[in-house]
Amino acid sequence: MKLKSWLRLLLLTVDSNAAQFNQVPLTFPDDWNLNTLPSPNATGHLVFDTISSLLQHWPNTRYHYVECWILTLVTTRPLRVLYFDGSSATKMPDGPMDTQDLLAWGAVLPERATVEWEYERLNRMCDTLGFDAMQLNFEVMLCNFTDGVQIQTFLRLEDEPRFPHHGYAFIHSSTWHDHHPGETRIHLDLTYAISLYDIALAPSLVSSRYGQARRDHRVLGIDERDMAAVLARVQAIPSHSSHCSGSGIDWRTLFQGLRDRYATRLEVLRSVLVEDNSVQRAFVLIQTLLGPYRLHSAVVPPPSGSDTAFAVPVFRLCATAHTLFANSESVQATLTASEHLLLTAARETNREICRTLVGMWAEGVRYPASLSGSRLTGKWRSEVDRLMDWLGWSVWMKCRPACAADESCYLPGGPFSMEEWNCPVPRCVRLFEPYSGID
Template structure:
């Protein structure tokens, strides 16, 4: 009774600045079960990764079927580029590139090459499509654009002949200044909000290797975080086709498929209407934050920063030397802010890991306590509810996996303190399988690396993908490529790829897909 009295008194005297109880998600004991795997239909981790990967070339090459649409802005004073074979300046709807290196490729030798440099004179409202969204391929990259243009996925229209019709329909109906696709900004009006800065006739030179390799240079700049920084996204109004509340019809079509095979094809009419309705709710004015004030991009990146390198090291420790002892030390470091003394004093006994549930809960809710409060959630957009769910589910599974391994290590040391977790191949294999499963489930593209790493100063790790490697567009194995003379690392057929990839036709570009 005395303990209960003092506990009650403590609860009643917490001041108003302390953490409120409604900030902790209302969950049952099963939610902190260390043996409960996430549902195979869970998509929070997919939302987390796609949002974390926006405007980054590497992950959107790897997962080139787009699943995210996000409004954003291109700030005043941003330079854009357009390459062509004549000095004519477009006046209607046309493409521009964010880097001059990419625009230069569209000057097809042996005729003249003109580079038009534009500058934005006001913030431009853009709608960004993730994945390899500029590539006219019938098997997925154009799906989300088709939905907004025609209300259906139409793979037969993933050709250049339909490119401007698709752009026209989106410009006419969506109310944006431009569509952001990969390296390209598809401007709805080449004279509104942008002005000509320079029109330059460039020196003629063979397309391969110099201009071609220059496109590699510019793509490498945006491979990983922070990615393309000249477009600022409005995440509180992001739309994801992994949102099972908004788009439930895609759940069954994804079941049993590898993530690289996920498509929007198969969405039903009701969900298409729901997506179009959500797009229409995007504010017409420039919005870069919500009433909640949460910086979602920073929150997502903070979690990735915390775990990316250390999970990679943990995997290598378990793969290379089966060292349970070293792995346990690293796990303790990972969980340092959450290892409650009350969980291990007195030492746990038996083989039940339930003693670690408070550690699991503290770890899994550390990044969302503020956002979980009712007062904050009352300010959320529907997109922010999805972002919060993505953080919850991702953080929870990372913590569940690591806390369970930590608890198993604690129990092993409790049973035999003298062993100090001496080599235990059985436990090492178990932990290695768990870390492999977790990293595969997360799917973070930063772990797809050249191994061994590229060491020459002129080399870069390159992930084959459209439009640079048409014959290897679905590869998951990167390679080291020399980006400066003497060039090396690309197959011989690449030297002529652009001759087949681009055809000139009266000032327009035809793609040979």
């Protein structure tokens, strides 16, 4: 979810019933040319990273007070909660409130990104959308305190210890959910996820994103037709819970499985290629990464010349191994429109990872003598850098060197470090005495 990821996704914590959206045919390019880069307008990798980052504080901070009483509530039934990812609770005019404005007023109104408009915005969404609550980042705002919840405790506490900055208490608790699996007490129903990176849903936003850094993407500029389509999708969410909607695919596990497979080893591969004459070591790592897909038939007999046709079966197997099951008619018939989007996101992301790795592997197989020199070092390093920048996974944004035991890796951003709102760089801060500054 990253600094401006409020643009990307509305997620609904609702177990929905049998109502279905119109099905959208899923197409996947049958082009296995290792030199074909992703389209500059592709958004599958952005949807993939959004889903992978849900309910985790760190990636949602990256892409954008005390009165000593504590009220504890428990739910008496499942609540329908409309969840906005990113830094959606931060009152800033340059994006965090865009999607909420769209649903509340049918337009993006940056001048209303203030505390004064918060309750009117909430009331309008509650009245028109029919949900029990709105969740902005990790802040839950109930529409009704007497429906679906009951008070467990309402207590006056001692004054908290005085931190040098009121943000320290927040940082202490937010670090519990910085990374995967994030907040596990909330269960998201991804069969009705809505993303404004969905080109079929909001095509008017494609041109406004072109050439912009990811953290500058926002909803401002969406046309009336697309606004109406987004609102219609939200309003079409079924109001009664059911456990029978959609395909039953565990999308978060599928996405996390792909990230687990590649995140650490891509990082290691990049670090290896920083060294001079490191191509041989890098090639061994690439062979390990592609081990489950390196078909015996692809390299026997050994290939010669510049033809990469021998690598196409490896590329295809690598790119489809985790999603091939979804090609069956029985699965296709159960996918919701949202699940079609998620499947496309998984496929596009996996495809580009495999295209990059198989391309380097094929080069090493064809020209083994080049592995002992330095000719490929810079080329492969550029390819890995390009891939990791394209993926943009927040797991690679960390404090270097690692923080000490009494420190926390802190990612500056709203509302405590507004001067670093658009360019946060993680750093170690002491969360226990003697404290270090977070401003």
